[in-house]
Amino acid sequence: MDKTFPVVLELDVPKHPRDIFSFTKAAMQQVMDCRDLDLATQRKIKMILIELVTNSIKHSGHSDSQIRLVIDEPSLTIQKKEKGVQIEFMSSEQQIPFEEIDKTIKISFSTENNHHVKTLDRYKFRFLDPFKEGLNIEHMPEHFGFYIITLASDSFVYQYDPEKKENHYIVNINT
Template identity: 30%
Template sequence: MTASQSFIFNNQASGISACSKQMLDYLDSLLATHGLSRAVKLRAKFIIAELLNNAVKHSGTEESALEVGLKDNHLYISKKDDGKPFDLVTEIEKKNTQLMVSSDAMHLLYAVKKEDHTVSFYCKENLTFQLDVNQLAEHLGLLIITKAADEFTYHYHKPTNLFCARIKLS
């Protein structure tokens, strides 16, 4: 990466604010140095908040490693942990097709196999307006990250989970 910084998060809800602040302070320095827009920071803030929430709710480990950086005209934000895998990859690999992860009144969130042990997320407008309230709460964070990022992927290589979001800068 052209410029990057790593952060260790203790996977505790009480640590979300402090870790988020550290990451956003670093983003401020990137914004100033590289002339990035405040809209990029807002999108990054949504992604960071949801990755930290994901770590608290789902990782099952004591800590996660996050990285923020610039490379090839993109802002990258990643979260890595050695916790339990996201079972979505196995489900998609069995079906070898895209899978609707969740839906709400506005969006349908899909995951599609990108390569072995890797899925990519994308969303479409929900033109049917059928709300499944049972799915909404569980995967709302994935939808938020997918909408805020230009690309959002999950990769599992035992024992490591890697979530990566990318925002195009121009």
């Protein structure tokens, strides 16, 4: 393969669940045309794409979402951009815009769906390892999307742009 890196792919997110798998397969093919990746990394990228798209279909209504894949060496970044209001937490010590920066807080998007995040600036946070407290079936969440992205990636950051009213999900994978 003789490629100049980074290679940037811009993809429109499908709007129907029936298109998620074909979208992911096509995106993976484009990635593999650019770089040889081991099976474990391919699986991680697939999972992340599936969950980012599923999240958009579930929550963004009719607004358009775009995914940008930045294929570089030795890393790969998946960025999802979505118009709309910022993420809101069900219960939390803080909401966006955060008042305290560089602090680990617990947030939730629904009952039994807790995440530990680190605030990076007033409109930005990073998801932290979700399983520090161990697993227990009685308290097991039934919403795993962000957990999967966090576990499959080396860094998963959410950022809101209040001027453009855009949500950004930025996922990094070291390959």
